[in-house]
Amino acid sequence: MTLRNIKIILYSCLSIFLFIPTAYSQTGIEERHIKVGMRMIGDQILLHSGDSTSRVLAIEKEADRYKIEFESGFRFTPEAMVATINQVVTETGIATSYLVEVENCETKKVIYSYEVGNSTTKDLIPCKLRVQPKACYKLFVTILDSNQSALSLYNNNNAVPAKEASSSKSQISYLGIAASVLFCIAMLGLFIYFRREKQVIPKDPNMILVGQYRFDKKAMTLSLKHETTELSGKEADLLYLLCHSENQTLTREYILEVVWGDEGDYIGRTLDVFVSKLRKKLIADASIKIINIRGIGYKFIIDNQG
Numbered sequence: 001m002t003l004r005n006i007k008i009i010l011y012s013c014l015s016i017f018l019f020i021p022t023a024y025s026q027t028g029i030e031e032r033h034i035k036v037g038m039r040m041i042g043d044q045i046l047l048h049s050g051d052s053t054s055r056v057l058a059i060e061k062e063a064d065r066y067k068i069e070f071e072s073g074f075r076f077t078p079e080a081m082v083a084t085i086n087q088v089v090t091e092t093g094i095a096t097s098y099l100v101e102v103e104n105c106e107t108k109k110v111i112y113s114y115e116v117g118n119s120t121t122k123d124l125i126p127c128k129l130r131v132q133p134k135a136c137y138k139l140f141v142t143i144l145d146s147n148q149s150a151l152s153l154y155n156n157n158n159a160v161p162a163k164e165a166s167s168s169k170s171q172i173s174y175l176g177i178a179a180s181v182l183f184c185i186a187m188l189g190l191f192i193y194f195r196r197e198k199q200v201i202p203k204d205p206n207m208i209l210v211g212q213y214r215f216d217k218k219a220m221t222l223s224l225k226h227e228t229t230e231l232s233g234k235e236a237d238l239l240y241l242l243c244h245s246e247n248q249t250l251t252r253e254y255i256l257e258v259v260w261g262d263e264g265d266y267i268g269r270t271l272d273v274f275v276s277k278l279r280k281k282l283i284a285d286a287s288i289k290i291i292n293i294r295g296i297g298y299k300f301i302i303d304n305q306g
């Protein structure tokens with residue numbers, strides 16, 4: 001596995017991991033959309049009571065209930081309130097079934113409540129025509145079955161069935177779990193890979209890393225992946241001298257003295273021939289260079305940026 005492949009894996013895992021909060025953020029967007037719908041309900045109730053100046057206070061959520069508070073008191077008939085709330089809920093698509101409770105601010109008692117859209121019972125709307133006196137009221141709306149995510153609402157005006165919305169939420173949850181598992185598996189795989197790479201680095205003093213090659217001075221071999229190349233005694237001695245003098249310019253005389261010693265008369269181009277042989281045997285790693293320094297000797301370089 002190359003460094004490039006490792007980077008690709010890391011970037012892919014990171015992209016997936018970063019997608020998780022994006023997917024879950026849809027829940028936050030839906031929550032804000034519902035609160036906008038609740039404010040619209042409050043505005044419409046005030047308008048139907050003849051109040052166009054009073055404010056609807058900040059919408060708060062207490063447990064599973066959304067609280068709608070008003071700056072001023074008002075009077076209402078249950079029938080008008082039911083129709084007003086149903087119209088807003090239908091237009092905004094924030095719910096398919098819900099429970100509404102009207103609480104008197106002073107007594108803290110629920111003076112009116114009704115339920116719409118429960119699949120097990122008919123709509124429960126009591127006392128439709130009984131007029132409630134002007135007073136300070138709070139509305140508590142409990143959404144029993146969320147209709148669809150806010151993102152779908154912004155893209156189209158048609159309500160999505162509640163079952164489909166629930167399925168979408170489940171898919172988001174499963175996607176987040178799957179992405180988390182995938183990220184952990186990828187990180188574990190990379191950890192194992194680097195651990196194995198570290199373990200295969202030889203501790204044998206005769207085994208030397210030369211670029212991508214493993215040079216066994218004692219066995220006089222060069223290994224790259226699954227291929228092994230044999231070296232002659234002088235090739236091994238020459239490579240050993242060069243790699244231990246990396247980035248240093250060695251004179252021809254010094255190299256001949258160290259590698260060939262006093263083995264008699266030197267053949268004119270002996271050193272050049274052996275350098276050429278080493279170059280051919282190291283050709284698979286382009287980062288390794290044996291540079292001829294004209295009139296002086298040679299320099300052994302491993303270009304790590306190559």
